[in-house]
Amino acid sequence: MSFALNIVIASRESRLALWQAEHIRSRLAALHDGARVRILGMTTQGDQILDRPLAQIGGKGLFIKELEAALQAGKADLAVHSLKDVPMEMPEGFLLAAICLRENPLDAFVSSRYATLADLPSGAVVGTSSLRREAVLRRRYPRLVIKSLRGNLDTRLKKLDEGHYDAIILAAAGLMRLGLAARIRALLTAEESLPAPGQGALGLEICIGRADAAAWIAPLHDAATAHCVRAERAFSRALGGSCQIPLGGYALLQADELWLRGFIASPDGQKLLEGEIRGKPDEDEALGAALAANLRHRGADAILASLSGA
Numbered sequence: 001m002s003f004a005l006n007i008v009i010a011s012r013e014s015r016l017a018l019w020q021a022e023h024i025r026s027r028l029a030a031l032h033d034g035a036r037v038r039i040l041g042m043t044t045q046g047d048q049i050l051d052r053p054l055a056q057i058g059g060k061g062l063f064i065k066e067l068e069a070a071l072q073a074g075k076a077d078l079a080v081h082s083l084k085d086v087p088m089e090m091p092e093g094f095l096l097a098a099i100c101l102r103e104n105p106l107d108a109f110v111s112s113r114y115a116t117l118a119d120l121p122s123g124a125v126v127g128t129s130s131l132r133r134e135a136v137l138r139r140r141y142p143r144l145v146i147k148s149l150r151g152n153l154d155t156r157l158k159k160l161d162e163g164h165y166d167a168i169i170l171a172a173a174g175l176m177r178l179g180l181a182a183r184i185r186a187l188l189t190a191e192e193s194l195p196a197p198g199q200g201a202l203g204l205e206i207c208i209g210r211a212d213a214a215a216w217i218a219p220l221h222d223a224a225t226a227h228c229v230r231a232e233r234a235f236s237r238a239l240g241g242s243c244q245i246p247l248g249g250y251a252l253l254q255a256d257e258l259w260l261r262g263f264i265a266s267p268d269g270q271k272l273l274e275g276e277i278r279g280k281p282d283e284d285e286a287l288g289a290a291l292a293a294n295l296r297h298r299g300a301d302a303i304l305a306s307l308s309g310a
Contacts, residue, residue, distance in 0.1 A: 005035040007216060010067040010076035013041040014152040016174050020202055021080045023177075024100075024220065031219055040076050042066050064205070068094055071206065077213045079205045083198030083229055084171070086205075088237035097214045098204040098221040099229050103173035105200035105250065107133060107193045109186040110160060110175075111167035116186045120144055120166060127156070127165040131267055135246035136193050137169070139269025153178065169193070173200040194248030194263055194274075197232035197241065201225050224253045227281040231260045234288025239264055239300060245307060249288070253281060262291050264300050266307070273300050 007028055011021035021039045029037045043066070067079040068091060083099065090096065114120050120141070127149030128134055134146050149156055149165065153174050160168050175183055204220065206213040228251035233241075235249040246267055251260040258281045263274035275298075277291045292300075 005032055005216075007032070007035055007037045007078070007213075008076040009037065009039050010070045010079040011039050011041055012067070013043055016153050016178055017080070017082075019177050020082065024078075024080050024202070024204065024217075027220060028216065032216065040070060042070065068205070077206065077210065078217060081203045081205060082171075082174075083201045083203040083233075084196040086198065086203055088197070088233050088241040090205075093208055094205055095208050096203045097206045097210075098217040099226040100202040100204070100220050101222040102201040102225040102228070103176055104187070105195045106172050106190065107188040107195060107199075108170050108172040108175055108184040109167060109188060110157070110170055110183050111185050112161065114167055114185070117141060117144075117167070117188070117192075124166040125164075127159065127168040129156075130169075130196065131244070131246040132196055132248050132265075133169050133193060135265040135267055135269040135272070136248075137269070138267075139265065139272060140192070142269075153180075157183065171196075171199055190250050190261065194261060195250045197236045197247075197249040198229050199250075201229050203229075224281075227251070227258055227284045228253055228260075231258060231284040231288040232262075234285035235260065235262045235292050236288075238289045238292030239295070240304060245304070251284075251287075256281065258284060258287060260287050260291055262288075262295070264295055264303055266303055271303055271306075273298055273303065 009021050009025055011017050025037045025039055029035060064081060070076040071079060109117055122143040123145055125145045125147055126137060127147055129149050137144060137146050149168055156168055172187055175181055204217050231251040232249035236247055239247060241247055246265040249262040251258055257278055259278050261276045263272055265272040273295045275291055275294050277287050279287045
């Protein structure tokens, strides 16, 4: 590769986002000998508005709009995202050109005083930024008090350490990537808390038409992870997936079979519909849509109507 190659990566400026961008930067630099690969750090609306739940301020798209503007303006060639933060419908003119090998996709229980969720006493305060996690917690542990928890990873851990919460629930992947795995008291199994679509995976976004950028990042694409994530995102998309909808979707590739599980719930956890489907990996998006149709047939539309106030 020519020494004149310059690659600019757009990233949020949180410590985790910059770790993810640096991870991709170092891999690209190793792939393309002599290339200059640098990171353009940016602050997004989602990072700035911390006093309200994400569902109330416009959703996950608030974490990527500024990065997409940089791509569109030619200030950056690609953006690195935690896929669970990427809206299910990609804006016109953009695409996820590569999906990288997944880190642990599970939720993590973090507490200074308690070893597991089951150990929490009645009235204990648990923090989470996710309606999905909130619905699961309210359903399984109605004795607990669930409170909103916003901010980057370090901010959330600080709030826990200051005693604002008895425990918090975070994505295990972020803690592991930042060398904070020791903070995890317990991993929640998929049966206990089905992960969010795309959780633990990184997605690389480019502008449509950037064949050069697509070629640069192609070696970072992991086909097995991509099949799983596409199924999960298709399931969520078919149910209008957004952070306003308590929804989980998690796929595993077992030999030559894709196994997708999913659920949708009311925020209080009182109503919950779940299901699963198996099929061929190359049917990933069709499997996601089929599982969503199954849940709609069984009553998911009533849950969706209640969420929209219809």
